[in-house]
Amino acid sequence: MSENQNQPLTTASGIPYYYHEDSQSVGARGPLLLQDFILHEKMAHFNRERIPERVVHAKGSGAFGTFTVTHDITRYTRAKIFNQVGKQTRVFTRFSTVGGEKGSADTERDPRGFAVKFYTEEGNWDLVGNNTPIFFIKDPKKFSDFIHTQKRDPYTNCKSTTMMFDFWSLNPESLHQIMFLFSDRGTPYGYRHMHGFGSHTFSFINDKNERHWVKFHFKSLQGIRNFTLEESVKMKGEDPDFAQRDLLQSIDNKAFPQWALKIQLMTEEQAKSYRYNPFDLTKTWSQKEFPLIDVGVMELNENPRNYFADVEQAAFAPAHVVDGVSYSPDKMLQGRILSYPDAHRYRLGANYEQLPVNRCPYAINNYERDGAMRIDGNGGSSPNYFPNSFDNIKPDPAYQQAPWELDSNVAAHFDRNGEGENDHYSQPGIFYREVLSAEDKQHLVHNFVSAMKGIDGPRKEDIINRQLCHFFRADIGLGMAIAQGLGVNLEQAMPQKHTPQSA
Structure with missing residues (x-):
């Protein structure tokens, strides 16, 4: 026709x-x-x-593109995606706000999800992180409690500054992340002008079965650009879909955004003696001690033809790693390995990986059958069990994973804030003193003061003073500036049993 x-x-x-x-x-x-x-x-x-919206990362934007290898890292990993300089791999990338609902403004103060699906010849690799190298918590048991504070109050059904700061003030491990969040990095100018991070510690395994711990960094080649608090609030009213529109139009206009992928590497021996737990998601690795290594460039150059089909149905999982890339003892990563695929099966169904945006474009051989929305022929008449006498599908010993040498054989509920795990203030202090410019510091204080003025209720003073104690312990100048902005009596706010660092 x-x-x-x-x-x-x-x-x-x-x-x-x-x-x-x-x-x-x-x-x-x-x-x-x-x-x-x-x-x-x-x-x-x-x-x-309307399928159920994501509990987190509900509002998002996405695009297809390519990842091109620019530097040889084969001595660290045998992953085929990196096996040749100049090699290109198709990708799909989804950006998102974390706490907002699907209809919320995408200029809200919120971390931004940064998830990349690499369609490699050895399966899909999902690198699922944020625009921050750290997170609010370091144990997955705390995740649902934390997210509840970012959603709606069960009584008022409104967002609650009181809930947020109550939780943060009772969890000092959150301080590092909220310093990022309340800087102007918490209100990026769309998605093109922000960095992305794998956030967790992962591992690389080379062809000799040698393991290195690795962190992934995507550096925006458009340059960093952020909204101030007032600009973000103004844009929230003018165009709540600003980031979506900005990404879409830039690709339509062939101004294809790019990010340079870089890595940090740490040997297993270095990890044993590093002054911080290298698998703690609330901590970063020093770039002076573990400098960034160039890997390649990601370019987004193709808008989805249908938003729902690709962006809304895209499903990423940190569990999806390819040969040569593996996990680490990062407790938050271990929890996400379970929870992400589980969320997708609830939201999209057991066969969500057959949807075009999620489907591996190369060979898939397994014995999974049936279930709602099976759309790939369901294996036809081939056997649905293993081993069998009728097909030639066999486990390949070349893909055996290197064993881990564990430091302990004790199974227990370890205190996430125990000895050696309880320094929640050094890195936030370094971030304030050494990373932020004078203007950035002013904006950070202004943003905290503006937000904390929204704390109310009978425990208002307790919550504010607890949170101020964390600021003082990170940097006394920061604590003083925020306390003064809130009109708080400094003698009441200063911690009594801890000597704060000097500015």
């Missing part, structure tokens, strides 16, 4: 029909007939158009 020829309107099962706008009824003004299945189909499908 030619493109200019009319094509018949059909049902979802391909049956042509005519009455798309008029329902069957008994007479012009009588009741409708149960037999009008077109009416049922249209209404039933409409009722199901």
Whole structure:
């Protein structure tokens, strides 16, 4: 049929029909007939158009593109994606706000999700992180409690500054991340002008089965650009979809955004003696001690033809690593290995990896069968069990994983703030003193003061003073500036049993 020829309107099962706008009824003004299945189909499908939105990262934008290897790192990893300088791999990248609902403004103060799906010849590799190298917590048992504070109060059904700072003030491990969040990095100018991080510690394994711990950094080649608090609030009202529109239009206009992928590496021996737990998600690795190593460039150059099909149904999981890339003892990573695929099976169904945006474009051989929305032929008449006498699918010993040498054989509930794990102030202090410019410091204080003025209720003073104690312990100048901005008596706010660092 030619493109200019009319094509018949059909049902979802391909049956042509005519009455798309008029329902069957008994007479012009009588009741409708149960037999009008077109009416049922249209209404039933409409009722199901909205799949459950993501509990976190609900509002997002995405695009396809390419990753190109620019530097040789084969001595560190045998992953085939990196096996040749100049090699290109197709990618899909999704950016998102973390705490906002699907209809929220994408200029809100919030971390930004930064997730990349690499379609490699050895399976899909999902590198799922944020625009910050750290996070609010370091044990996955705390995740649901934390996210509840970022959502809506169960009584008012409104966002609550009191809930947020109550939680943060009771969890000093959050300080490093909220310093990032309340700097202007918490309100990036769209998605093109921010860095991305794998955040967790992962591992590289080379062809000799040697392991290095690794952190991933995506550096924006557009340069960093952020909104101030006032600019972000203004844009929230003018265009709540600013970041989505900015990314879409830049690609439509062929101003393709790019990020340089760099890595930090740490040997297993270095990890044993590093002054911080290298697997603690609330900590960074010093770039002076573990300098960035160039790997390649990611370019986004193709907008999805349909937002729902690709961006909304995209499913990323830190569990999805390829040969030559592996996990680490990072407790938050270990928790996400379980929770992300579980969330996708709930939201999209057991066969979510068959959806085009999630499907591996290379060979898939397994014995998974059935389930809702099976769309790939379900294995046809081939066996659905292993071992069997009828096919030639065999486990390949070349993909055996290198064993881990564990430091302990004790299983227990270890205190996440125990000895050696309880320095929550050194790195936030370094971030304030050494990373932020004088203007950035002013904005950080202004942003904290503006937010904390929203704390209310009978425990207002307790929450504010607890949080101020954390600021003082990170840097006395920071604590004084925020306390003064809030009009708090400094003698009451100063910690009594801890000598703060000098500015």
